[in-house]
Amino acid sequence: MTVLAFLSNGTVELQGASGATGILKGLAAYGFWGYLLAALVGFALLFGIASALPILFTWAERRVSGRMQQRWGPNRVGPFGLIQALADGIKLMFKEDIIPAQADKFLFMVAPGIVLAGMVSAFALVPLSDSAVIVDTSLGLYLIAALLSLEVIGVIMAGWASNNKWSLFGAMREAAQMVSYEIPFGLCILLAVVSYGSLSLREMSLAQAGGFLNVGNWLIFHNPFFALPAAVVFFIAALANTKRAPFDLPEAESELVSGFHTEYSGFRFSFFFLEEYASMFVISAILVSMFLGGWNLPFVPGSAVTGSFGGELLAVFTMLLKSFVLVFVMIWIRWTLPRIRIDQVMSLCYKYLTPIAFACLIGTCWWELAA
Amino acid sequence: MKRDGAMVWLGNIKDALWSTMVGMGITFRHMFKKPVTYQYPEDVVPVATRYRGMHFLEQDKCIACRACEKACPVDCIEIRFLRHPGSVNEWFEFSLDYNKCMFCELCCSPCPEDCIHEGKEFGFARYERSELVVDLTTWKGLRDVDHQRIKEAEEEKKRKAAEMAAKKKAAAAKKAAEAKKTAESPEAKSGPSETAKPASDPEGSKPQTPKPKIPKGDAKGPSSKKTAEEQKPQGNQNKGKGSEKGKTKGKGKKRGGGK
Numbered sequence: 296m297t298v299l300a301f302l303s304n305g306t307v308e309l310q311g312a313s314g315a316t317g318i319l320k321g322l323a324a325y326g327f328w329g330y331l332l333a334a335l336v337g338f339a340l341l342f343g344i345a346s347a348l349p350i351l352f353t354w355a356e357r358r359v360s361g362r363m364q365q366r367w368g369p370n371r372v373g374p375f376g377l378i379q380a381l382a383d384g385i386k387l388m389f390k391e392d393i394i395p396a397q398a399d400k401f402l403f404m405v406a407p408g409i410v411l412a413g414m415v416s417a418f419a420l421v422p423l424s425d426s427a428v429i430v431d432t433s434l435g436l437y438l439i440a441a442l443l444s445l446e447v448i449g450v451i452m453a454g455w456a457s458n459n460k461w462s463l464f465g466a467m468r469e470a471a472q473m474v475s476y477e478i479p480f481g482l483c484i485l486l487a488v489v490s491y492g493s494l495s496l497r498e499m500s501l502a503q504a505g506g507f508l509n510v511g512n513w514l515i516f517h518n519p520f521f522a523l524p525a526a527v528v529f530f531i532a533a534l535a536n537t538k539r540a541p542f543d544l545p546e547a548e549s550e551l552v553s554g555f556h557t558e559y560s561g562f563r564f565s566f567f568f569l570e571e572y573a574s575m576f577v578i579s580a581i582l583v584s585m586f587l588g589g590w591n592l593p594f595v596p597g598s599a600v601t602g603s604f605g606g607e608l609l610a611v612f613t614m615l616l617k618s619f620v621l622v623f624v625m626i627w628i629r630w631t632l633p634r635i636r637i638d639q640v641m642s643l644c645y646k647y648l649t650p651i652a653f654a655c656l657i658g659t660c661w662w663e664l665a666a
Numbered sequence: 667m668k669r670d671g672a673m674v675w676l677g678n679i680k681d682a683l684w685s686t687m688v689g690m691g692i693t694f695r696h697m698f699k700k701p702v703t704y705q706y707p708e709d710v711v712p713v714a715t716r717y718r719g720m721h722f723l724e725q726d727k728c729i730a731c732r733a734c735e736k737a738c739p740v741d742c743i744e745i746r747f748l749r750h751p752g753s754v755n756e757w758f759e760f761s762l763d764y765n766k767c768m769f770c771e772l773c774c775s776p777c778p779e780d781c782i783h784e785g786k787e788f789g790f791a792r793y794e795r796s797e798l799v800v801d802l803t804t805w806k807g808l809r810d811v812d813h814q815r816i817k818e819a820e821e822e823k824k825r826k827a828a829e830m831a832a833k834k835k836a837a838a839a840k841k842a843a844e845a846k847k848t849a850e851s852p853e854a855k856s857g858p859s860e861t862a863k864p865a866s867d868p869e870g871s872k873p874q875t876p877k878p879k880i881p882k883g884d885a886k887g888p889s890s891k892k893t894a895e896e897q898k899p900q901g902n903q904n905k906g907k908g909s910e911k912g913k914t915k916g917k918g919k920k921r922g923g924g925k
Contacts, residue, residue, distance in 0.1 A: 330732070359697070361701070362696070362697045362698075362701070363693045363694075363696050363697050364701055365694070365696060365701045365702045365703070365706065366701050366702075366703050367701050367703060371703075626691065627690060627693060627694070628686075630693055631686070631689040631690045631692070632686065632689060633694045646675075647675075647678070647679060647682075
């Protein structure tokens with residue numbers, strides 16, 4: 296998948312001189328095969344992270360939802376039920392992989408792959424610290440937006456190929472939802488681009504270092520009247536992007552019987568499952584990089600990366616912490632709000648989010664010119 | 667307040683944000699409350715004191731009178747035992763068929779010894795129907811105590827028999843002596859036969875304490891039931907732990923008398 300990212304950019308910059316990325320850079324010196332190996336190593340790394348995070352998030356989701364409903368949540372497998380998600384993963388792998396007789400077999404088999412591929416490659420572009428980034432391109436945000444949209448195609452393919460009316464309804468809803476949320480989503484990205492003059496998430500994080508208490512240069516504090524509402528709009532659009540409640544219309548367990556993945560089982564289903572939880576992290580990391588100061592630890596001036604190993608570690612830790620907080624908020628919202636109707640989604644996105652995002656964008660342009 | 671135009675739009679945004687925040691506040695507060703669920707296998711929901719669950723039998727109290735078996739409307743109780751001297755029961759089976767049982771508790775009320783109860787166990791999930799036929803006995807056959815008691819009872823019986831034989835012999839000798847002398851009275855004839863009767867009773871091994879109690883209870887019962895009931899436990903307490911068997915026996919007999 297990283298090959299895709301390499302090709303789409305043309306100029307490959309493998310970051311850093313230490314750690315895993317350093318090895319990748321060393322391999323890149325061996326020409327094509329070196330690049331291929333680097334890509335494979337990068338992919339393995341990414342796939343590992345993209346599969347490991349959902350384990351944590353599903354556990355968190357089930358524990359948090361349990362406590363919000365005054366239940367215990369999983370507490371049998373491992374301490375506090377921590378290994379429950381792993382047990383479920385093993386279960387999913389050993390389940391029968393059923394393909395309906397009337398399904399479009401090729402599309403049915405390919406769809407989960409496309410969904411997961413888009414998400415995993417988006418992972419490659421998320422900087423966790425100055426050097427802990429697999430691919431840092433000058434097209435960062437643009438590419439991420441494109442790769443996250445790829446997932447929608449996979450969902451529509453899955454819904455169509457299942458040859459099931461529920462699945463098709465789910466897919467159609469996903470399409471309708473996508474054209475609604477992508478506009479405010481894109482406008483908020485544009486707002487960040489206007490503010491920083493760059494599409495690279497790494498440069499955005501670097502630009503947010505320093506300021507009052509090391510938070511003054513965060514976009515939401517640097518430009519509070521326009522960036523703060525834009526961050527909220529982006530977060531709402533991100534919820535829709537990850538297909539999570541209250542925007543889980545394509546899935547809609549209670550009405551569409553899991554919507555687009557009704558017919559999927561076993562390992563192929565787990566692809567959709569992984570994608571949902573991993574994309575939660577990707578979207579949160581993007582939001583943190585754009586609006587919430589990236590890897591800059593608040594109240595600790597000079598915590599921005601200095602190139603030392605400790606500094607990098609602190610940066611990664613900060614980035615993960617901030618993203619996990621946002622993931623928690625996503626979980627929190629899911630267990631608070633009921634699902635809204637498709638017409639309400641469109642009304643929300645077209646009549647509220649899009650005008651607000653536009654206003655914020657224009658306001659930011661003015662703010663940046665005035666500042 | 668009536669809204670129009672742009673105010674509707676702004677008002678909607680305000681409402682949406684406000685209601686979302688209120689909802690999230692509620693879920694956040696609930697997150698720190700104690701879960702209300704029970705962790706079932708380890709942590710069982712408390713049931714009412716009068717819950718009708720799986721029966722339990724106080725086997726050492728049971729006298730195998732079969733009152734419960736007779737009372738059961740669906741015939742789900744089966745009792746098999748062998749009566750030995752000294753009121754000792756050799757147990758083979760006291761089983762309840764939970765395929766049939768409807769937990770009416772009609773088996774518990776007629777028990778003269780108050781030894782069968784409905785417990786709090788409610789888990790009746792089994793793999794086979796036959797597993798629902800539950801044997802309530804805590805032991806089968808005879809315990810060491812029972813052997814001891816049978817032995818004692820038999821010895822007592824022998825002793826009583828010997829005593830009676832001796833008495834008979836004495837009486838016969840007396841009779842013969844009296845006959846030898848002169849004419850005799852009818853009272854002297856009936857005397858020895860009355861004393862012999864309790865000796866032949868199988869319950870003879872027990873202390874004689876219940877005997878005086880029966881006339882006491884019966885005398886007071888018809889006139890004032892309350893006072894009789896009040897006196898019953900008092901009488902038991904006074905007697906103390908020395909005669910456990912006599913106590914229960916007296917109680918049971920009294921109940922029967924009440925009917």
